[in-house]
Structure formats: C-alpha cells, structure tokens
Amino acid sequence: MNADLPQQPTPYHGVLHRYGHLLDLPEHTRPITLLEGDTHLIPVPRLAETLGGGFELFVKFEGLNPTGSFKDRGMTAAISEAVGRGAKAVICASTGNTAASAAAYAARAGLKAIVLIPQGKVAAGKLAGAVAYGAQVVQIDGSFDDALALVVEISNRHPIALVNSINPYRIEGQKTAAFEICDTLGRAPDWLCLPVGNAGNITAYWAGFRQYEALHGSGLPHILGVQAEGAAPLVLGHPVKHPETVATAIRIGKPARGEQALQAAEESQGRIIAVSDDEILAMQKRLAGEGIWVEPASAAGLAGLAHEIAAGRFHPQGKRIVAVCTGHGLKDPDIITKHMVAPQIFPPRLDVLEDVILRD
Numbered sequence: 128m129n130a131d132l133p134q135q136p137t138p139y140h141g142v143l144h145r146y147g148h149l150l151d152l153p154e155h156t157r158p159i160t161l162l163e164g165d166t167h168l169i170p171v172p173r174l175a176e177t178l179g180g181g182f183e184l185f186v187k188f189e190g191l192n193p194t195g196s197f198k199d200r201g202m203t204a205a206i207s208e209a210v211g212r213g214a215k216a217v218i219c220a221s222t223g224n225t226a227a228s229a230a231a232y233a234a235r236a237g238l239k240a241i242v243l244i245p246q247g248k249v250a251a252g253k254l255a256g257a258v259a260y261g262a263q264v265v266q267i268d269g270s271f272d273d274a275l276a277l278v279v280e281i282s283n284r285h286p287i288a289l290v291n292s293i294n295p296y297r298i299e300g301q302k303t304a305a306f307e308i309c310d311t312l313g314r315a316p317d318w319l320c321l322p323v324g325n326a327g328n329i330t331a332y333w334a335g336f337r338q339y340e341a342l343h344g345s346g347l348p349h350i351l352g353v354q355a356e357g358a359a360p361l362v363l364g365h366p367v368k369h370p371e372t373v374a375t376a377i378r379i380g381k382p383a384r385g386e387q388a389l390q391a392a393e394e395s396q397g398r399i400i401a402v403s404d405d406e407i408l409a410m411q412k413r414l415a416g417e418g419i420w421v422e423p424a425s426a427a428g429l430a431g432l433a434h435e436i437a438a439g440r441f442h443p444q445g446k447r448i449v450a451v452c453t454g455h456g457l458k459d460p461d462i463i464t465k466h467m468v469a470p471q472i473f474p475p476r477l478d479v480l481e482d483v484i485l486r487d
C-alpha cells in the first residue's frame with residue numbers, strides 16, 4: 128500500500144445513520160434507507176451579485192436526493208417506523224414528490240404503497256416515478272386538500288400507515304437538512320429561504336435549527352417562507368379553495384401545518400410572503416443559468432428573496448443566506464418544453480452546420 132494514499136472516507140449510510148441519535152423515533156424503528164441526504168450546499172456568488180451583491184448565497188440542492196426531492200429525508204424515517212411496527216402498506220396524498228418518495232421507500236422495504244393524487248395536476252416525472260416504483264396510483268377528481276382528508280380517514284379505518292407530513296416522523300427526518308447546513312457552514316446561516324406548501328418542511332427546519340442551537344449554540348436563522356400568489360393561504364390568513372400555480376408542489380390551499388409555519392416565521396423574526404408565477408419561473412431560469420435546474424416550486428424561496436430585495440424590504444449586505452431548492456427540474460420537464468421552439472432540423476453537412484453555428 129502506498130502510505131501517501133488518503134484514508135478511506137467513512138462510508139455514508141443515510142440520514143438515520145448519521146443523525147438518528149438526534150431524532151425522536153420509537154425503539155421499534157428499523158432503518159430503510161436509499162442513502163438520502165448529504166446534499167450539496169452550492170455557493171452561487173454570481174447570482175448573489177445580480178441580487179445586489181455584498182452577501183454570501185448558497186443553494187441547498189435537495190433535488191439531489193434519491194427520488195429527486197427533500198421528501199426522501201422524511202420518508203426514510205416514516206417508512207422505517209412503519210416497517211418496525213409491522214405495517215404492510217402505506218398511503219399518502221401527494222402533489223407528486225411525496226408519492227414518488229413513498230413509492231420508492233415502500234418498494235425498498237417490500238411494502239405496498241397507495242398514493243392519491245389530484246387529477247391532471249401532477250408533473251410528469253413525479254407520476255412516472257410513482258408508477259416506476261410500483262405504487263398503486265389513484266387519481267381523484269379533487270384537490271390535494273381533498274386527497275389529504277381522504278387518506279387521513281382511510282388510515283384511521285384500516286391498518287395502513289399514513290406517510291404524509293402530518294406523520295411526526297416525517298418532520299423528524301426532515302430536520303436533518305438543518306443539521307447538515309449547520310455542520311457544513313459551522314453555524315446556522317443568517318437567513319433561510321424556502322417554498323411553503325403543506326408547511327411540513329418549514330416546520331422541520333425550524334425544529335432542526337432550534338435543536339442544534341440548544342445542543343451546539345449554532346445560532347438561529349431568520350426564516351423567509353414563500354408561497355405562490357395563487358396558493359397563499361398563510362399570507363391571506365384564510366384557506367384558498369381553488370389554489371392555482373405553475374409550482375404544483377406548493378399548490379395547496381389549506382396547509383396541514385399552517386399554524387406551525389406562522390410560528391416559525393414569527394419566532395425566527397422572519398416572514399411568509401407570496402410571489403407570482405412569473406417571478407417563480409424567472410428565478411427557475413436564473414438558477415438554470417447557474418447550472419442548477421430545479422422544478423418551479425423549488426425556485427420560490429429565492430424568488431421571494433429577490434422580491435423582498437427589489438421592494439427595499441430586505442437588505443442582504445453582509446449576510447449569509449441559504450436558499451433551499453426542494454426538488455429537481457427533471458421532475459417537471461413540461462414546464463420547459465411546452466414553451467420552447469422545437470430545435471430546427473438540418474442536413475448532416477459540415478458547411479450547413481458551420482453556417483448555422485457561426486451565423487451570428
């Protein structure tokens with residue numbers, strides 16, 4: 128052996144292995160993992176510059192999880208708990224990413240997965256994922272909120288484990304993203320921006336940061352939660368009956384953890400705001416310009432930051448800011464391809480291609 132070779136790094140075994148001792152999970156929990164978590168915190172200095180500059184900006188790219196969204200962090204915990212107590216089937220309502228994640232972790236554990244999705248409103252990559260992992264996919268002629276009410280009822284009547292984020296173990300698993308950010312930066316950032324749909328994630332981040340502050344004195348961020356204008360119950364102060372937005376992952380009119388989201392914003396001296404679909408899509412494009420392609424909902428946190436800076440309500444100078452990008456762009460290819468001009472077709476000849484490529 129060459130003595131100069133670096134030591135083997137410790138193999139990574141997923142978020143329960145790394146942070147399980149900090150999570151409130153029952154004794155019977157039996158780890159089911161796809162090695163989720165450990166996602167990159169990517170510096171985006173050029174984007175920060177275009178937002179005024181003078182501050183540090185990082186993207187926590189949660190689209191790098193095994194099924195392409197942060198849902199995997201909570202799902203490993205929820206499925207591990209369900210398996211440990213002998214569940215044979217799991218159920219969830221989903222705008223798409225929870226469905227794909229539940230289906231994958233159920234498959235990993237050898238459980239049946241049933242997912243209820245609102246008809247016609249689920250992005251192609253998410254629906255395909257749920258089918259590929261072998262879930263029973265049921266569409267309902269109703270909203271996500273209707274689907275959630277139904278799966279709660281079903282899980283109360285039958286021995287089927289509910290794995291939506293009202294399941295407390297989902298929140299426990301999702302806290303690990305806050306732990307990772309503190310571990311990577313050495314302390315909590317000054318601000319954290321993220322999209323808010325059913326409000327499980329903002330609840331989990333706030334719980335995670337508070338726990339780390341109590342344990343390690345790592346500080347607390349202010350939290351900027353961002354909803355889409357057409358689905359902004361927490362900004363309006365009342366449920367939205369027919370939520371509408373291109374950001375389908377946050378197309379939710381009655382967030383299950385709405386109270387906790389408002390509490391996280393208040394306790395952290397942050398806020399919850401709404402941005403338009405145009406602002407969301409513009410930020411999706413700017414992120415892609417940095418080489419980071421996220422689904423529309425995932426761009427909402429940063430769109431909110433840009434919105435507040437432009438309105439003069441937020442002065443980022445000297446701050447360290449983390450934006451959570453919750454899911455991968457591959458989940459929702461249609462949002463890109465439906466507006467694009469199809470690439471033109473040319474004969475396979477060098478002179479023609481040179482002409483095309485060098486034209487301007």
Ligand SMILES: *Cc1c(COP(=O)(O)O)cnc(C)c1O
Nearest residue numbers: 224324325326327328376453454
């Ligand atoms: C689920 C999801 C959200 C919203 O998270 P909540 O916990 O429901 O607030 C945002 N973005 C993506 C990509 C999601 O999958």
